[in-house]
Amino acid sequence: MLFDSTVRRELARSFGATLVVILTIVLTMFLIRTIGQAASGAVAPQDVVLLLGYVALGHLPTMLALSLFVSVVLTLGRMYRDSEMAIWFASGVGLSRFVRPVLRTTWPVLLVVALLLLFAWPWGNRNSLELRDRYQQRSDLARVAPGVFQSSSDGRRVFFVEREGADGINARNVFILTQNERGEAVTSARAGRLERSADGRYLVLERGQRNESLSDTGARTLSSFDSYRVLVDEKALREAEQRPPRTVATIDLMLDPTPRHQGELAWRIGLLLGAANLLLLGIGLAATNPRRASNWNLLFALLAFAIYYNLINLAQAWVAGGRLSMASALFGVHGAALALALLLIWWRDHATVAPPWRRQRADGLTAGAAP
Secondary structure, eight states, X not given: OHHHHHHHHHXXXXXXXXXXXXXXXXXXXXXXXXXXXXXXXXXXXXXXXHHHHHHHHHHHHHHHHHHHHHHHHHHHHHHHHTTHHHHHHHTTOOGGGGHHHHHHHHHHHHHHHHHIIIIIHHHHHHHHHHHHHHHHTSOHHHHOOTTOOEEOTTSSEEEEEEEOXXXXXXXXXXXXXXXXXXXXXXXXXXXXXXXXXXTEEEEEEEEEEEEEEETTTOOEEEEEEEEEEXXXXXXXXXXXXXXXXXXXXXXXXHHSOOHHHHHHHHXXXXXXXXXXXXXXXXXXXXXXOTTSOOOHHHHHHHHHHHHHHHHHHHHHHHHHTTSSOHHHHHIIIIIHHHHHHHHHHHHHHHTTSOOHHHHHHHHHHHHHHOO
16 A cells, blocks of 8 residues: 555656646747747737647647656656665565556546547647638738738739728729739729639729730730729638548548548557557666666657657558558557567566576585685
């Protein structure tokens, strides 16, 4: 009872501190990246906080898994350095005895990781993608501020308008510079209005003129018009079959077992299995020499986490590309990781026992030294 309560209390305290540090670092990185995307025009500035929440929620399972792994390594590593492990080992408690209190402490976090991967991950990615698409698919006229020259989304047109009314549909003194492979054209009109149709949005210009020059021949044409339609924003709705697999619900991935869907499902299940395997791997990697003031065990643990996470992503790519089945990927990567973790714990448990040839040599030396 004392052993379990001590390990669980230390592990919970270390997990809380580690999670706060990792969340602070990762959220700061995501905030800087999101602000950069808003500055470049990829997302709306008013959606930065909301987009940051969706991104953080999607990556929360990885942060929780890393926090659990680091907390196990730090907790047991401190016990090694303070010689607490020597006391437990001398009392007959082996390293494998630490598996039960570690799992009893971390199973609620593993349950949260499973729920986030199965439900929150696709939901957050879907909402984040919708925010980006909604901002990218807004009309080019909506990008324009009164009295300011503004480029279109494809960079081929430059707009200048003076709006009237708060709806942003009617405009006056419209100026459009269009550049394409044929040449460039300058269109100006006294008034214009925005119309919607099945294939996109059009800016209908009234009482204006168009000056066009061809780049290959150098010919110039000047024409006047009473009404002229300009395509402002093509309709680009994302079809359901074109959605990335990371935005598809888990139940839909199971009902439609395409290679891309199976690859995404293998990643979600694999990250959950990886979080559990990392706990066992952390128990074996936490061993350190109390006579050396170093944290090489933590460095090796972080390296093991990076390798394991990259293997999960590699297995996802192989399954999505049809080179490997989902069952083979899960069994190959996570079965090997589980076997390695158990083998490492077993080796740590029996590392203090000298092999037979060393015991025979030690007995011989002792017998030779006796009078």
